Amino acid sequence: MKSIRTYLLLALIAIITLVTFLSLLQGYQASIVKAQQLFDDRLQSMAAMISNANQDLHPYNAGTEKLSSTIFFQILADDFSLLARSNNATTALLSLDDDPVISGFKDINFSGYRWRVYILKDEILNRWIITGERSDIRYILAENVVTESIIPIVLAIPIAAFIIWIAIGVGLKPLRELTGQLRNKQADDLSAVLMNNTPEELASLVATINALLQRLNDAFVREQQFAADAAHELRTPISILKVQLHNLQNNGHISEAALLPLASGIERMGLVIEQILSLYRHSPEQALIKPSDIDLNAIVQSIIAKDYDQIATKQQKISLSGGEKCLITGNQFALETLVQNLISNASKYTPNQGEIKVTSKHITSGIRLIVEDSGPGIPKEDYERVFERFYRVDGDRHDSAIIGCGLGLAIVKHIVKLHKAKITLDHSTSLGGLKAVIDFPKK
Amino acid sequence: MARLRVFERRASSLKHSGLSIGNVSIDSASHQVSVTGENIDLSRREFMLLKALMENAGRVQTRNSLESKLYSWGEEVASNTIEVHIHHLRKKLPDNFIQTLRGIGYIIKPT
Numbered sequence: 001m002k003s004i005r006t007y008l009l010l011a012l013i014a015i016i017t018l019v020t021f022l023s024l025l026q027g028y029q030a031s032i033v034k035a036q037q038l039f040d041d042r043l044q045s046m047a048a049m050i051s052n053a054n055q056d057l058h059p060y061n062a063g064t065e066k067l068s069s070t071i072f073f074q075i076l077a078d079d080f081s082l083l084a085r086s087n088n089a090t091t092a093l094l095s096l097d098d099d100p101v102i103s104g105f106k107d108i109n110f111s112g113y114r115w116r117v118y119i120l121k122d123e124i125l126n127r128w129i130i131t132g133e134r135s136d137i138r139y140i141l142a143e144n145v146v147t148e149s150i151i152p153i154v155l156a157i158p159i160a161a162f163i164i165w166i167a168i169g170v171g172l173k174p175l176r177e178l179t180g181q182l183r184n185k186q187a188d189d190l191s192a193v194l195m196n197n198t199p200e201e202l203a204s205l206v207a208t209i210n211a212l213l214q215r216l217n218d219a220f221v222r223e224q225q226f227a228a229d230a231a232h233e234l235r236t237p238i239s240i241l242k243v244q245l246h247n248l249q250n251n252g253h254i255s256e257a258a259l260l261p262l263a264s265g266i267e268r269m270g271l272v273i274e275q276i277l278s279l280y281r282h283s284p285e286q287a288l289i290k291p292s293d294i295d296l297n298a299i300v301q302s303i304i305a306k307d308y309d310q311i312a313t314k315q316q317k318i319s320l321s322g323g324e325k326c327l328i329t330g331n332q333f334a335l336e337t338l339v340q341n342l343i344s345n346a347s348k349y350t351p352n353q354g355e356i357k358v359t360s361k362h363i364t365s366g367i368r369l370i371v372e373d374s375g376p377g378i379p380k381e382d383y384e385r386v387f388e389r390f391y392r393v394d395g396d397r398h399d400s401a402i403i404g405c406g407l408g409l410a411i412v413k414h415i416v417k418l419h420k421a422k423i424t425l426d427h428s429t430s431l432g433g434l435k436a437v438i439d440f441p442k443k
Numbered sequence: 444m445a446r447l448r449v450f451e452r453r454a455s456s457l458k459h460s461g462l463s464i465g466n467v468s469i470d471s472a473s474h475q476v477s478v479t480g481e482n483i484d485l486s487r488r489e490f491m492l493l494k495a496l497m498e499n500a501g502r503v504q505t506r507n508s509l510e511s512k513l514y515s516w517g518e519e520v521a522s523n524t525i526e527v528h529i530h531h532l533r534k535k536l537p538d539n540f541i542q543t544l545r546g547i548g549y550i551i552k553p554t
Contacts, residue, residue, distance in 0.1 A: 305503035305548055
């Protein structure tokens, strides 16, 4: 994956390195020239010093170590015979073959090396003073000086890289913040992204995202409104159908069997519509209007009592464990819908003579409600999907004998979220079917 | 439809002074209870309890709702009071006449 940070770092380091080396190259050449001048000055002043200090006619050999170990001198008579020399100088005559010999700097080759020499004519004593130095040594010396000034700059590059890395990181912080905000958004949270101190570059991105979220939200609200309105509008005709069906059944001319599919069809339609309505009835605004302390245990008892017909018809065994008061903050109607959906689901998918076990108890983080059954359960890979609207396990191949529209668990999840609770599905080890666990936070 | 059914049910159990399920009969006017024709003695609370269950036969009566029927509001009720009354009632009634839904309540099934 491409990273802006890495890209900027590499680009900046490359530029810094390039610029540094260009300036170093320039500096190196200038430094070498300067160093050569300095060395030449030294040769010249040394020659002058020797000529001034060595006034006797018979000069002696002397060391130059104390002045400069790399420089030698020779003092030659007018006829170029050697009068004196430094200890490190050769006794051989330098090949000053050009004619006439003149004072000044000269590059000569001698005994396999290149030398830089300075020739000074001592007019008073009529002799020649020659000071010289090996050119390659001069270069090494000059280079050493230059290299030592380069090293700190080269060493500074990694430090610069580190600082740039951090600086880019700080610069990109708003981007990370934006990503974080978007990542933390709940699936159906379409509220605008709010950022403090949005940098110029991100401002338009944030604005675009917010506009998109707004459009999505509008569409979402329209869709919800449509579903709710449609369901509501359908309620009346369904009721009329039910009454008409009832009249037909009491008519006596039509056999009960012929009306059965009609009855179950109407029943199913009515159920779907009620489910859709109840899904949209629990909007967050409504749930928050009047939150009150509610005993979950009492709700479970009353719902089981109310829906016992369904359970009794299937000769199922139902029990509630715990039984103590479990107070949570929430909306009575919503919680009744939640419990009702869970229990009717459990009963619906559990075969005749099966068992349903409901538990409500206090746990450290709040209140836990468990509904287990001895039905076939749900495959693990469907745990997430069953909460989607209109999703049914096995899709069209779903056992058509069981009336349902795939909204029950969507409603459950919706209500769970409104109460800041958490629902998890699991395999019931004691009964072998599905186990739904809802954890409500402490009130 | 559902409302109609509820209404029907209520109407049927409303103020017939006599009511019998299986071989148990109660007469709310005379507070008499008989099992297979033989009168049995019940305390006032036991009678109210049995009456509440029989009038709502086929429907589960939660412990809370029974408590509210037996005791006036604000009266201190021990948590196992209903269970104790049910226990006493059972001894005087046929086996399995009152069925328990563990943790939830009690039911008398209509025959």
